[in-house]
Amino acid sequence: MFSAIFGSVEQGIIYAIMALGVYITFRVLDFPDLTVDGSFVTGAAVAATMIVFGYHPLFATGVAIVIGFIAGCITGLLHTKGKINPLLAGILMMIALYSINLRIMGMTSDSSVGRPNIPLLNAETLFSKFYVFWSTLGIDESINQFFSMLGVTYLPSTWGTLFLMIIATLLIKVVVDWFLQTEIGLAIRATGDNKKMIRSFSANTDTLVILGLGLSNGLVAFSGALIAQYSKFSDIGMGIGMIIIGLASVIIGEAIFGTKTIMRTTLAVIAGAIIYRIVLGLALRVEFLDTGDMKLITAVIVIAALILPQYIDKRRENKRKAKRHAERLTTYDHVLNKGGNAIAETPTDK
Known part of the structure; x- marks a missing residue:
């Protein structure tokens, strides 16, 4: 049980970065962006391909973020300059990215039709490099001894991945909080609330929408790149339903922790992603459910998060x-x- 929860927390923190991207589009910009399902795989495909070609994992992850940013900007251009419905613009970009992702992963083979997946079993990733540094500190043994005294069994071999992702996700949260309180960030928030009002102040709402979508999909691609390195593979189908996972994280977090301030809301989104993965992990431990039921479980979790x-x-x-x-x-x-x-x-009176 403990090992399952531990793994769910690790994945939840990585997916929380993607949930922050979804939060920017759906809550801040009020834009139903379905590009997420494609840009998540784009981040994974770019990072995995570059790692296979021998590039440093940190550089590969940075390039994945840039490509995700560009994908989001293209969706914004389709909507603002092409006057395409926002939902349709996201769907079109998601469909286009499917073929692009196949081509990206196909660069590692001689196939002319692309490649659906890339294994990273023997490749160096951000996590494997950090593990070398983490193992020299000898922290794992001390932590496991502490939990052993509490009677916890099946302890993980390393806590380094969890520590690394907590630091990375909190840093991204701080940056997002800071950005949304800058002049540009406030303008993006105002654009999501009332475009006509912000236009009256001579603000270019088209540019703000494009920038917001780019930042959102950059975060989503970053999450995809980390998931590929964490799972040791990149697959063309790993982004299916990713927008639902992001929405579930946002809705669950907001329902439990509230939305009084930006700092509280972003923290709620991160917590929502972790809670979602824990619930999903525990649900899969039920005897009559298996991995093929993940999408059904996701749908049930989202429905419950919306109705409750x-x-x-x-x-x-x-x-x-x-x-x-x-x-x-x-x-x-x-x-x-x-x-x-x-x-x-x-x-x-008498």
Whole structure:
């Protein structure tokens, strides 16, 4: 059980970067961007291909982010300059990226029709390089001894991946928080709230939309590049339903932790991604479910995340109404009693 939760937390933190990208488009820009399903694989394909060709994993990951940024900008151009419906623009880019991703991964072979996957079993990745450094610190043994004293078994061989991703994800969160509070970030947020209003201040909303979509898909591609190095492979089908996972993370996090400030919301998105992966991992441990049911489980989690907050809010509203009604009745009874007592105490003429 502990090992399953540990693995889910590791993956959840990596997917949290993708969820932050989805948050920028769906919540900040109010743009239903389906490019995510394609740009996630693009990040994985670019990073895996460059690693196979011998490039440093850090450089390969950086290039993946840039390519993802460009893909998001193209979606923005299709919508703003091509006047294409935002949903359709995302779908068109997602479809185009499917073939592009096959071509990218096909560069590692002689195939003229592309390649659907790239294994990285013997390749050096960011995680394998960090593992060499982490193992010299000797921290794993101390942590595992502590959990062993608590009676926890099946401990992971290394905590380095978890530590690395916590630092990386928190750094990205801080950068996103800072950016959304800059002048450009505030303009992007205003564009998502009311385009007409921000245009009245002579702001170029087209540029802001393109920039927001580029940043979002850059983060998504970054997550895809990390997942490819974490899983030791890149596959053309790994991005299917990624937008649903991102939305589930955003919705779950917002429902549990709230959205009062930007810093709180981004933290809620990260926590939502981790909670989603833990729930999914525990669900797959049920005997009558297997890995083929992942999409069904995802759909159920998203449906629950959408319906339960509405049900909870409705119950809270009903309780508030009942409380206000009870207070009004109490006040009314108090007035009546006071009036009755006043009449009873009034002297009568004899």
